Amino acid sequence: MADNNKIVVALDLFDPIKTRAIAQKIGEDVFAFKVGWPLILGSNSDIINDLARYAKVICDVNLANIPDINRAITENIREHGAWGIVAHPFAGKDALDAVVKSAGSMKVFSIVAMSHPGSATFIDRDTEELCALSASSGAYGVMAPGNRIDVLGKVKRLAGQMKVLATGIGTQGGDPLLALRGGADYLVIGRSVYNARDPLRELKRIDAVISRLGEEQRPEASV
Amino acid sequence: MADNNKIVVALDLFDPIKTRAIAQKIGEDVFAFKVGWPLILGSNSDIINDLARYAKVICDVNLANIPDINRAITENIREHGAWGIVAHPFAGKDALDAVVKSAGSMKVFSIVAMSHPGSATFIDRDTEELCALSASSGAYGVMAPGNRIDVLGKVKRLAGQMKVLATGIGTQGGDPLLALRGGADYLVIGRSVYNARDPLRELKRIDAVISRLGEEQRPEASV
Numbered sequence: 464m465a466d467n468n469k470i471v472v473a474l475d476l477f478d479p480i481k482t483r484a485i486a487q488k489i490g491e492d493v494f495a496f497k498v499g500w501p502l503i504l505g506s507n508s509d510i511i512n513d514l515a516r517y518a519k520v521i522c523d524v525n526l527a528n529i530p531d532i533n534r535a536i537t538e539n540i541r542e543h544g545a546w547g548i549v550a551h552p553f554a555g556k557d558a559l560d561a562v563v564k565s566a567g568s569m570k571v572f573s574i575v576a577m578s579h580p581g582s583a584t585f586i587d588r589d590t591e592e593l594c595a596l597s598a599s600s601g602a603y604g605v606m607a608p609g610n611r612i613d614v615l616g617k618v619k620r621l622a623g624q625m626k627v628l629a630t631g632i633g634t635q636g637g638d639p640l641l642a643l644r645g646g647a648d649y650l651v652i653g654r655s656v657y658n659a660r661d662p663l664r665e666l667k668r669i670d671a672v673i674s675r676l677g678e679e680q681r682p683e684a685s686v
Numbered sequence: 687m688a689d690n691n692k693i694v695v696a697l698d699l700f701d702p703i704k705t706r707a708i709a710q711k712i713g714e715d716v717f718a719f720k721v722g723w724p725l726i727l728g729s730n731s732d733i734i735n736d737l738a739r740y741a742k743v744i745c746d747v748n749l750a751n752i753p754d755i756n757r758a759i760t761e762n763i764r765e766h767g768a769w770g771i772v773a774h775p776f777a778g779k780d781a782l783d784a785v786v787k788s789a790g791s792m793k794v795f796s797i798v799a800m801s802h803p804g805s806a807t808f809i810d811r812d813t814e815e816l817c818a819l820s821a822s823s824g825a826y827g828v829m830a831p832g833n834r835i836d837v838l839g840k841v842k843r844l845a846g847q848m849k850v851l852a853t854g855i856g857t858q859g860g861d862p863l864l865a866l867r868g869g870a871d872y873l874v875i876g877r878s879v880y881n882a883r884d885p886l887r888e889l890k891r892i893d894a895v896i897s898r899l900g901e902e903q904r905p906e907a908s909v
């Protein structure tokens with residue numbers, strides 16, 4: 464599968480049995496899985512170990528607690544074998560630092576913009592500062608909306624060395640190709656894959672679309 | 687126990703067995719328990735049902751997701767018998783509305799200020815707007831720092847009919863009496879109770895302190 468390393472599949476299901484079945488089918492064809500609180504509510508943190516057998520696991524627990532609680536949650540998730548973890552930098556530098564410092568070799572992704580309309584009120588106002596704070600805390604990557612190309616582009620310019628994970632692709636309206644052209648390093652795709660009758664087939668269909676971007680860019684790259 | 691209805695004990699432990707044991711001991715002497723992601727990581731959402739046998743349970747899951755995920759988590763927690771749920775309004779009105787609308791009879795508490803220094807950077811700037819948004823979405827209460835009396839007082843003035851839950855009491859430096867005088871309707875106390883050799887005794891000790899405020903205020907109340 465070409466360019467399979469660009470797709471992060473969000474598994475926002477509560478049912479661990481169904482999730483494991485999908486993970487097993489598609490694990491070789493994703494860059495990583497992204498799992499959040501729904502799945503943990505439906506099982507417990509052992510599900511992270513289970514899924515890590517099939518692909519890297521990014522725990523999108525969007526941490527926004529006081530530093531001590533952020534630290535406790537991060538350590539637990541690290542011990543369960545996650546590859547990455549997601550935090551909200553708006554809780555401040557001490558809260559994000561607590562995540563980065565207790566993450567060990569886990570990658571920390573920081574949410575600097577979101578995919579839903581309501582995020583315009585507060586988060587959009589602070590995106591520039593949130594990016595700067597994320598970089599200064601040592602975040603590995605940032606999350607930004609793949610369905611809001613202008614915001615995504617702004618984040619890409621601000622992100623520096625940090626990787627850009629684009630959310631909101633598929634059901635929320637984001638187009639994979641536009642998001643990649645707009646600055647995404649990875650695409651987070653959820654419902655359109657896990658709700659598909661055949662998740663692997665849908666994943667391969669999206670990958671075929673993405674591959675076209677690679678072909679477009681090849682002549683330039685060879686110059 | 688006088689005034690026992692003012693204390694919310696935060697049970698931020700991972701171990702469900704230890705947590706259940708403490709809950710059973712102190713349940714009759716608290717207004718409610720507050721539990722968060724650490725406990726759910728260590729067990730699963732069934733722990734909410736367990737604890738609800740001893741007292742009301744407020745799930746401090748500080749929701750800050752897109753509306754669809756906020757909704758899914760809220761429904762799951764409601765189905766497990768929680769009395770209250772906590773959300774971050776900074777994710778915007780649609781995200782908070784999703785919590786309130788799917789909460790049913792569960793009370794929604796909205797975080798408008800926090801107890802750690804880092805919260806000054808972004809959240810403090812927006813506290814007034816976050817309070818207004820919380821009220822307009824129909825939140826039952828707000829959470830504010832009991833260890834930052836000036837911010838607590840500001841929130842109390844902005845809260846209107848919404849109840850004020852004060853965090854940061856005890857280990858984080860907040861004084862129960864000052865927080866009640868400063869505008870708190872309820873006090874959230876965590877580590878100083880659950881880490882005590884005898885949690886019930888520590889709870890009763892704090893309650894005795896609080897009762898003094900009741901006595902001070904009695905003459906005024908009888909005027």
